[in-house]
Amino acid sequence: MRLTVPLLAVLTAALATPACKGEEKKDLLAFPDGYQPQTADLTFNKERLEAFNAMSDDERDAFVKELQGQAGQFKGQAVLISGNGLGETVEDYQHGDYEVVAHTPDGVLYEITIEYKIFTNRAAGKALSPHRPLEFTGTLIDLRYESTSKPRRLYVRVKADTLTTITK
Template identity: 60%
Template sequence: MSRALSLLMIAAALALTPACVDKSKEPEFLKLPPGYNPVEADLTFNKEHLNEFNSMGVKERDKFVDDLKAAEGSFRGQALVQSGNGLAETVEDSQYGDYEVMASVPDPVLFEITIDYQIFTSTELGKKLTPHGPVEFSGTLVDLRYDAESKPRKLILRVKADNIQNITK
């Protein structure tokens, strides 16, 4: 009796376990546009550039980050919007823009490295963004933190965006 009950429990567990999801059968409206490609697109931290950054020593990374901060308007990125909100003048970060967008690249760009963005822009540009949609932006790097010791590794970037827009194609 107990053996039959055990087999019944195992069969029920297997029957209720969802099968692997086939991404090619994903509905068209859920697919990201082809223009969203943070791995291969010409971005500051695409797969190729992130591999170079990952291979640098600490001093090289620091110099690289300082050079990026000094090169105004040269940073380019893509991510999925998580949230956005206005910043009051009394908030310290309002010096970079009056609207803050939190965005991320949830799938690893290289190995297991993921990227999180805190993007500062104008309210006019920020309010036009689609919630949870892909965006492309360019601007100036404000700060970079690389958690090389954490698992998964994470790159956390703060960017002052001069231009930010939805990716539709």
């Protein structure tokens, strides 16, 4: 009788535990495969950010001026942090009536991360999924690179032409 209760408990636990089928477990919180800020064809992927990082201050200024002159040519990917509407009295309202704040949580190159302020219309901004990766194209408004701070950061402001959540 003394052995029956522990033996019964062991057998019940063994039968109640599901068997492993050898399948890989999918990380439910992982970003979709389409979110690749380091390797995708973006304005600041790992390769292009490395070239930008190696430029002198004058070369960077010239590069930024060139990007600002190319309407609709800026491409980026980031993770949505927040979004909010802009009133007509706000200075940035001229770029769009909705502001999306996004960032690359992991360094694109070394520890360098990118913080984005993306301006769009209210309908496009409200349609985005919170804390999910997004992809956008647009026109560069302004860029500020903090090369002396640790970790280094790139602050980018873009007027978006297209703005979508990455789902695949």
